[in-house]
């Protein structure tokens with residue numbers, strides 16, 4: 631299996647086991663305990679935070695254009711983006727996530743697409759705004775960098791891209807991660823034996839790699855975020871400095887030259 635096939639396999643499993651918890655991993659909500667309305671409300675709050683941040687930095691995407699939510703899951707954030715733009719597309723690697731998102735869709739201007747290719751199934755310059763949060767942190771670094779190139783390709787001139795990554799892992803947390811790798815290895819063995827697994831991998835994408843992947847698009851702003859925290863739960867918060875333990879989340883705001 632290629633890495634993207636493996637990733638799709640993992641997310642199909644996660645979607646089948648408990649899709650909402652796989653997206654927002656609140657320890658108290660595992661086993662189907664997320665209330666759907668509460669879950670979807672976190673998407674509205676997240677987009678309100680992002681839109682008011684974009685206004686504050688004077689970087690407003692064209693609302694008459696199309697928005698892409700990359701790695702949309704069940705549409706938690708996509709459903710909040712749809713009324714803000716003329717058209718809206720959610721893309722996910724998992725067909726089961728897309729089935730669930732389609733069942734929850736409330737908007738005629740919104741559609742969902744499953745794709746596990748590193749080339750996105752869209753024409754050049756299709757989108758006025760591309761948003762992706764808590765997705766690239768689960769994608770192997772090489773593919774995450776390729777997706778950034780694809781975001782630039784599919785963004786219209788003057789279009790805005792906002793995405794979140796984990797920049798790095800603190801030293802103490804790195805040691806803990808090594809221990810966790812052993813557990814992942816056990817998961818791989820289980821998978822080879824055909825048994826079910828829940829394997830949510832984490833990857834970092836440091837700034838030099840991000841800059842190379844974005845080419846001549848302009849990074850207009852970078853924010854530290856709480857997206858690497860265990861209790862993230864969709865409550866997007868901009869931090870004055872990187873977190874001291876665990877993953878260090880960053881949100882980039884990028885504009886494609888006209």
Ligand SMILES: C[S@@+](CC[C@H](N)C(=O)[O-])C[C@H]1O[C@@H](n2cnc3c(N)ncnc32)[C@H](O)[C@@H]1O
Pocket residue numbers: 637641652653654700701702703704705706707721722723724727745746762763764765768769
């Ligand atoms: C933690 S969930 C976040 C979902 C959504 N962005 C949200 O915030 O509600 C990560 C999502 O990314 C999707 N995903 C992982 N790798 C992907 C890839 N290479 N391409 C597209 N989607 C991917 C997973 O299937 C999953 O639905």
